[in-house]
Amino acid sequence: MLYYLDDQRMAHVRQNEAGTLAPWGDTAGFFAGKCQAFVEGYRVVPDGQTWTREDGAAFSGLMIAPAADPNLLFAGQAEADGETIAELDAAVVELTYQYILLEYEV
Amino acid sequence: MAILNCFPAGGGAKLNVKAYSAVGGLPASDKAGAAAVITALPVGSGFASAAAPASPASGDVWIWLGGTSLAPIHLSGGVTLHPRAAYRYSGSAWVLLPCYVYTGSAWVEVTLSLYDNGAFILEPGVELILGDTLTLQAVRIYMFDSAGRGETSFIRVYFANSIDLTNVTTVKMILDWATANTSSGHYVKLEIGSNKTGTVVASAQAGTPGTGITLSVNVSALDGSYYIGAYVYGPPAGSDSYPSNTVYIQKVYLEK
Numbered sequence: 106m107l108y109y110l111d112d113q114r115m116a117h118v119r120q121n122e123a124g125t126l127a128p129w130g131d132t133a134g135f136f137a138g139k140c141q142a143f144v145e146g147y148r149v150v151p152d153g154q155t156w157t158r159e160d161g162a163a164f165s166g167l168m169i170a171p172a173a174d175p176n177l178l179f180a181g182q183a184e185a186d187g188e189t190i191a192e193l194d195a196a197v198v199e200l201t202y203q204y205i206l207l208e209y210e211v
Numbered sequence: 212m213a214i215l216n217c218f219p220a221g222g223g224a225k226l227n228v229k230a231y232s233a234v235g236g237l238p239a240s241d242k243a244g245a246a247a248v249i250t251a252l253p254v255g256s257g258f259a260s261a262a263a264p265a266s267p268a269s270g271d272v273w274i275w276l277g278g279t280s281l282a283p284i285h286l287s288g289g290v291t292l293h294p295r296a297a298y299r300y301s302g303s304a305w306v307l308l309p310c311y312v313y314t315g316s317a318w319v320e321v322t323l324s325l326y327d328n329g330a331f332i333l334e335p336g337v338e339l340i341l342g343d344t345l346t347l348q349a350v351r352i353y354m355f356d357s358a359g360r361g362e363t364s365f366i367r368v369y370f371a372n373s374i375d376l377t378n379v380t381t382v383k384m385i386l387d388w389a390t391a392n393t394s395s396g397h398y399v400k401l402e403i404g405s406n407k408t409g410t411v412v413a414s415a416q417a418g419t420p421g422t423g424i425t426l427s428v429n430v431s432a433l434d435g436s437y438y439i440g441a442y443v444y445g446p447p448a449g450s451d452s453y454p455s456n457t458v459y460i461q462k463v464y465l466e467k
Binding site: 135148152158160162163164165166167168169170171172173174175176179 | 427
């Protein structure tokens with residue numbers, strides 16, 4: 106899955122309009138199934154690159170670390186998962202209904 | 212020798228911190244709970260608190276309290292302090308100082324090391340979560356996975372207990388790593404997890420084997436307790452080669 110990084114190495118799920126974000130492939134699947142808010146709460150320093158924190162500490166890639174409280178990120182992810190499950194449930198109900206209608210037509 | 216008076220409970224119980232110019236200046240014995248910092252530079256006021264003083268002056272000394280300490284200090288009034296590190300304000304930044312506490316029988320260095328060349332300091336030990344072999348050698352932690360031809364190699368080792376990372380900004384691990392197969396896709400990770408079974412919150416990763424590899428992960432956004440460990444992965448190579456990995460962990464420590 107491809108994500109995009111700004112100059113502070115913050116992750117984004119989409120390229121910006123100017124096309125200035127650097128693409129990064131999540132080959133290990135760290136963000137697999139994660140919602141936009143979760144992904145965009147993270148900083149990713151790609152392999153071979155270095156990011157320097159405000160206090161001067163340097164971090165070499167590959168580093169994946171939250172830039173926000175991870176408890177909040179996981180709570181947001183749980184909420185998004187709940188919405189996805191509700192949507193899937195509704196879709197299953199609708200498909201089941203359509204199937205029953207088809208059966209009656211037959 | 213200068214004496215710094217600290218009032219960690221906001222008054223009442225007092226902690227005296229003595230500043231010595233060299234480790235060799237420490238007296239042979241002192242009162243249990245006596246604290247000392249080592250600096251040849253002039254010192255100002257002393258502070259002992261969980262958060263750094265907001266408006267320090269150059270030379271001020273801050274004893275960072277919280278989490279776990281090798282040498283807790285019991286003050287009058289039932290106050291127990293857990294010194295984690297000591298800093299001197301240079302005028303622009305807090306600079307780490309060597310710090311010692313007299314336990315009643317010896318001076319013990321206050322450190323943020325979890326493990327240092329054979330010594331478990333802030334942690335009692337490590338556990339093998341995945342893989343074949345975990346051996347505590349004299350000066351390092353030995354991890355090995357003997358994956359066979361065409362198999363995947365993986366090994367995960369974690370410190371036994373969670374570590375309070377509140378106010379910690381960086382976790383570092385120094386290790387040596389060798390692999391029997393140089394194909395791409397191998398890596399070794401420093402993991403920060405909400406458990407020991409793979410719910411990884413933050414990680415730093417190296418993909419090239421070598422000696423003296425330092426993995427650093429930024430944990431400044433993390434409050435509370437997390438588990439710290441190492442994970443090594445080797446993808447299945449061809450049916451005629453072994454993806455085995457050997458890792459020697461030398462040091463794991465926290466930075467403020």
